[in-house]
Amino acid sequence: MTLPLDQAIQHYEAAIAALAQAARPVPAVIVLEALNARDGVQAALADADHVSGAALQTISKLDQQLRNHASEIAPFIQAADWRASFSPKETAWWWWLEAPKPKQWSQFDWLWTALSVTFLTISLGLVGDISTRFLKGGPDTAGAIAVSTQSILTLLAAGGALTKAGQEASKQSLKKLNVSEQYWHELGTVGSGVLLLGLIGLRQSLPAISSWYTDRGREAYDQKAWGSAEAQYKRALELNADNTSAHFWLGRLYEDLQKPDEARTQYQYAIADDPNAVNNLARLSILKKDYPTAISLLQKPLSDEQTALEPATKFALMKNMGWVRLKQGNATDAETWLDDAIKLGQAEKLPEKTIAAAHCLQAQVIEAQGDPKKPLVAQKQALPEWKKCAGHGTATVPEEDEWMTTAQQRLPKLEEGQ
Structure with a gap:
């Protein structure tokens, strides 16, 4: 039952007096x-037909x-969950009282706000940079997820800090969580900072993500899915x-697609760190x-003793050095390298089948060193090398296929003449 207003x-x-005198x-x-008691006053005000100025002044006091x-x-x-138990309205301000923030604490609110805005501004810049990288050329599933997640989080954080609607929604959420108002600015800064650190972490992890895409490209390349690999x-x-690695394998792909100029460009980006790219560019x-x-x-x-070369890579470099010396007409040097x-x-x-290419070239070197007036003699001397060339060459490499064809054409005639 509602009491009369007086x-x-x-x-x-009386309740205020008891509160003031309590231990x-x-x-x-x-x-x-x-x-x-304050709830009772509010109920009485709602039921009263007329409220005097003196009564209002007393209530205000x-x-x-x-x-x-x-x-x-x-x-x-x-802390006592009274709000949950009694479900006061948000207009009942006495149920939402906050302990006053110490002056030395509140005087830095401007700093926390400035930091929040700064963090969010940097975050938006990072989102733009990262999203552009993922979206260029059309997004894939993984890229779409990464872009959507970071964009949504950043926009929510920015909206909560920089728009009135967002600020009001944030306040209501913090109230429901019983977070003291004196910490709201600091929590906003912490949230913005955590978002920024997350985006910085994502930006720093782009090389690792790039390697993941390279591995997916290798898988597509092995399956001859050229478009997907590219x-x-x-x-x-x-x-x-x-x-x-991505530059090298893209170069390899362009070679397979008969695009030597594009392949050369990719190898040039990779030669500083990859001897295989050096070898392919030299070829x-x-x-x-x-x-x-x-x-x-x-x-x-080949001359850098500090460079540790895999045997297959070193073989390819030496074989190509022999090849270029042969093309220059230096058969002696070519023979040594091969x-x-x-x-x-x-x-x-x-x-x-890997070594066969060197045998193909060695056969050509032997013929080049022979007497021009007696070509058949030189060809017979090169017969053992031609046999190894014809039996094990790699037909998928254009020049090796050409050498193998030459060997297969020579062998019947030379073997008949033995």
């Missing part, structure tokens, strides 16, 4: 009595006294332009008859 005010006044810490029952006790009231209404390699390079230079460039490329890894390459291949037990 009795409700007297009850409220510290104030007992919960006294705090609850004061809040209940008592309300101010109640606010002065916010430090004693706030711990109870925040898309994966390009995505890897958008995320990390310094991904040497393209030989095919283009740019022999000085090929020699310059091949000499560096002989060393063959010995290395045999010592390291490389596949015969």
